[in-house]
Amino acid sequence: MDAITRIQQLGMPRRNNELWTFFPVAKIPAQEYACACDDSEFSDLIEKETDFAALLPIAKGAKPMVQNIADGASEMAMLKCNNDFGHTVLNIGKGAKASLEILDNKVVHEIAAERFDINVDEGTDVEIFFANPANDVPLRFRHFRITQAANSTVRFSSIERGNGITRVSIDCFLKGEGANFEIRTLNKLNGTSGSHHRLHIYHEAPRTTSTQFSRNLLDGKSNASYDGSVIVEENCTGVNSSQLVNTILLGEESSVSVKPILKIYHDDVECTHGNTCGELDAEQMFYLVSRGIPKETAKSMLMASFAKELFQALPDTPAKKRLLQQF
Amino acid sequence: MLSIKNLKASIEDGTQILKGINLEVKPGEVHAIMGPNGSGKSTLSKVIAGHPAYKVDDGSVVLDGKNLLEMEINERANSGLFISTQYPTEIPGVNNVEFLKMALNSKRAYLGLPEMGDEEFKKLCEEKMTLLEMDERYRDRGVNEGYSGGEKKRNEILQMAILDPKVSFLDETDSGLDIDALRIVANGINHIMSPEKAVILVTHYQRLLDYIKPTYVHVLRHGKIILSGGPELALKLEEQGYDWIEEK
Numbered sequence: 001m002d003a004i005t006r007i008q009q010l011g012m013p014r015r016n017n018e019l020w021t022f023f024p025v026a027k028i029p030a031q032e033y034a035c036a037c038d039d040s041e042f043s044d045l046i047e048k049e050t051d052f053a054a055l056l057p058i059a060k061g062a063k064p065m066v067q068n069i070a071d072g073a074s075e076m077a078m079l080k081c082n083n084d085f086g087h088t089v090l091n092i093g094k095g096a097k098a099s100l101e102i103l104d105n106k107v108v109h110e111i112a113a114e115r116f117d118i119n120v121d122e123g124t125d126v127e128i129f130f131a132n133p134a135n136d137v138p139l140r141f142r143h144f145r146i147t148q149a150a151n152s153t154v155r156f157s158s159i160e161r162g163n164g165i166t167r168v169s170i171d172c173f174l175k176g177e178g179a180n181f182e183i184r185t186l187n188k189l190n191g192t193s194g195s196h197h198r199l200h201i202y203h204e205a206p207r208t209t210s211t212q213f214s215r216n217l218l219d220g221k222s223n224a225s226y227d228g229s230v231i232v233e234e235n236c237t238g239v240n241s242s243q244l245v246n247t248i249l250l251g252e253e254s255s256v257s258v259k260p261i262l263k264i265y266h267d268d269v270e271c272t273h274g275n276t277c278g279e280l281d282a283e284q285m286f287y288l289v290s291r292g293i294p295k296e297t298a299k300s301m302l303m304a305s306f307a308k309e310l311f312q313a314l315p316d317t318p319a320k321k322r323l324l325q326q327f
Numbered sequence: 328m329l330s331i332k333n334l335k336a337s338i339e340d341g342t343q344i345l346k347g348i349n350l351e352v353k354p355g356e357v358h359a360i361m362g363p364n365g366s367g368k369s370t371l372s373k374v375i376a377g378h379p380a381y382k383v384d385d386g387s388v389v390l391d392g393k394n395l396l397e398m399e400i401n402e403r404a405n406s407g408l409f410i411s412t413q414y415p416t417e418i419p420g421v422n423n424v425e426f427l428k429m430a431l432n433s434k435r436a437y438l439g440l441p442e443m444g445d446e447e448f449k450k451l452c453e454e455k456m457t458l459l460e461m462d463e464r465y466r467d468r469g470v471n472e473g474y475s476g477g478e479k480k481r482n483e484i485l486q487m488a489i490l491d492p493k494v495s496f497l498d499e500t501d502s503g504l505d506i507d508a509l510r511i512v513a514n515g516i517n518h519i520m521s522p523e524k525a526v527i528l529v530t531h532y533q534r535l536l537d538y539i540k541p542t543y544v545h546v547l548r549h550g551k552i553i554l555s556g557g558p559e560l561a562l563k564l565e566e567q568g569y570d571w572i573e574e575k
Contacts, residue, residue, distance in 0.1 A: 282379070283416045284416055284418045286376075286378055286379065286400070286416075287412075287415070287416040287418065287470075288418070288421075288426070288430075289399075289400040289401045289404075290376050290377070290378075290400055290401075290403075290404055290410055291401075291404055291426075291430040291433075291486065291490065292401050292404035292405040292430050292433040292434045292437065292490070293401060293426075293429055293430055293433045294401055294433060295399075295400075295401065297429065297433070301421050301426070301429070302418070302421070304420070304421075305418065305419065305420025305421045305469070306420065308420050309419065309420045312420075
């Protein structure tokens with residue numbers, strides 16, 4: 001099956017589709033699919049795909065860019081899409097270490113969509129990160145399909161602070177025993193911007209672990225959503241999964257929506273989720289200002305500390321350095 | 328220097344906590360304020376600092392000719408007021424030294440002075456940390472983050488030493504301090520003190536006043552200063568408590 005046919009089967013995203021519950025679907029322009037490339041090698045994948053954003057780059061003709069990282073290699077790479085639509089396939093070999101920064105595509109018009117298929121072999125350690133600068137891309141989709149073998153670790157970290165609307169969707173398959181997936185996302189939004197995350201983490205092997213940690217600083221009329229599902233399959237003993245979303249609403253009209261879903265088909269697991277929402281701590285503000293620091297500066301200091309805390313637990317890698325530099 | 332006249336203040340539900348405080352503080356003086364729990368001592372410090380939980384009903388607090396109550400919170404601090412609260416707030420993620428530098432340079436900007444550079448600030452910070460026998464751990468941690476009660480109080484005095492205020496209002500600075508820490512903190516306060524500055528100490532115990540000799544001692548009760556005297560008053564309070572004042 002090709003991507004265009006699959007999109008036609010699924011139809012355009014609607015709010016009553018649980019993958020798009022919080023997304024302003026009316027912002028998605030109608031699409032024309034006259035230039036699709038040969039996507040036959042992905043036909044099995046396409047047939048199972050249910051997310052419009054995952055299919056869109058393929059349907060729009062994005063030619064897959066395949067990169068292989070050899071077994072045991074240690075690589076730092078920057079990934080950049082030079083067109084409105086991009087498709088990257090990454091195969092990371094056994095025991096490899098990789099630090100992958102996704103750069104922002106500045107040549108974007110009305111809509112941009114990128115798809116990343118990342119296949120992680122045994123014992124690898126991979127970090128994927130991006131810190132998007134404030135830009136005017138009206139609508140941007142990024143979809144990640146991550147497949148992890150035994151004892152691999154993937155750390156995904158991102159900062160969203162654009163002026164448009166972004167949606168990051170991740171399907172992560174923890175297929176090998178001891179595989180570990182971590183995601184840390186920060187949304188620092190203002191105006192009418194929006195940032196939406198949709199995750200499905202499939203624990204398909206024993207002793208797999210996942211950590212989801214998201215923080216939002218929302219000003220103006222901005223809005224963010226976090227729709228995170230954890231699925232623990234049968235016989236997956238010793239799974240450990242956590243999800244935490246912390247939001248500070250700085251604007252009177254800013255908003256956040258959080259939807260945790262846990263589908264657990266095995267008893268011996270530990271899965272938690274939590275969500276907090278509030279304002280900047282009034283006592284902390286008072287303390288800083290009472291030392292002579294102007295109110296706006298104090299506010300910035302507290303916002304920066306809230307954001308930095310998210311990334312402090314990362315190991316000392318290029319991702320940590322780059323992300324902490326943003327504050 | 329600092330003149331508090333008929334200061335009345337309430338909390339949100341309308342309950343009046345301060346019911347007409349009058350206090351004159353001159354340069355070089357140390358004033359000790361004592362009183363039972365709930366008498367309004369901590370409220371007094373917070374009202375002067377401008378804490379938003381309190382509403383000023385009446386009165387004035389004038390520091391060197393400027394009514395602090397008409398100023399923003401940061402302007403009060405930059406004009407020379409320093410308030411150390413009983414329970415210093417923890418601010419994880421805001422580095423202690425960066426915070427101190429930001430506070431100092433905010434004051435310097437307010438006073439029209441050039442920003443203090445990294446090297447000069449580092450030297451100043453080292454000097455004050457040595458005075459207070461503080462180790463390097465204070466540099467790398469968040470503001471008061473994970474500090475013990477005593478460490479927090481010592482960090483407050485470090486801030487006081489660096490910001491060099493005209494008037495310092497120290498609310499129960501001696502609580503949470505062991506014997507050695509009490510001596511170090513008291514010595515630090517004495518070192519910072521000068522004939523041009525003043526200190527107001529809130530305390531429950533004579534032990535702090537053994538190190539920092541007060542010029543005057545005041546008793547605050549039910550939101551008013553009901554008795555003032557010399558250092559001997561603190562000794563009498565230590566021996567006899569507060570009930571005799573009511574009897575009087």
